[in-house]
Amino acid sequence: MNKTKIKILLVEDNEGDIVLTKEALEEFKFPTELIVKRDGSEALIYLLGQSKAGLSGLPDLILLDINLPKKNGHEVLQSVKNHPDLKHIPIIILTTSSSEWDILNAYQEHCNCYIIKPVDINEFFKVTSVLEEFWINTTKLPSKS
Numbered sequence: 001m002n003k004t005k006i007k008i009l010l011v012e013d014n015e016g017d018i019v020l021t022k023e024a025l026e027e028f029k030f031p032t033e034l035i036v037k038r039d040g041s042e043a044l045i046y047l048l049g050q051s052k053a054g055l056s057g058l059p060d061l062i063l064l065d066i067n068l069p070k071k072n073g074h075e076v077l078q079s080v081k082n083h084p085d086l087k088h089i090p091i092i093i094l095t096t097s098s099s100e101w102d103i104l105n106a107y108q109e110h111c112n113c114y115i116i117k118p119v120d121i122n123e124f125f126k127v128t129s130v131l132e133e134f135w136i137n138t139t140k141l142p143s144k145s
Contacts, residue, residue: 077093081110093114
């Protein structure tokens with residue numbers, strides 16, 4: 001297991017969910033750096049700016065809400081997966097939406113997984129623990145070199 005810091009971009013507009021995600025990530029055994037963008041447009045501006053700096057500036061994972069101001073999660077997902085410098089970044093949809101339309105479209109737009117945010121705080125921490133186990137401890141993410 002590689003112990004370099006994992007950079008995670010959280011695209012979320014709900015302050016309570018941002019705080020909860022930060023707290024959950026602090027429980028990770030793995031070092032992380034969390035970057036927060038509060039709307040879809042801000043996230044895309046950030047990602048496009050980082051792509052100009054090369055792979056080292058890009059996040060390793062994106063946690064993306066669907067219901068966002070300015071550009072929604074589907075628009076962000078589509079833009080990232082259609083951009084040659086960004087499409088390799090795994091995108092985990094983390095949202096309250098259980099809409100079959102949202103789920104189907106997210107997968108058609110090439111999200112890597114779709115998770116409905118648990119309402120219960122203990123369940124939310126369990127979900128982030130599973131995310132850490134799978135996306136950080138089990139999978140091999142693209143190298144930044």
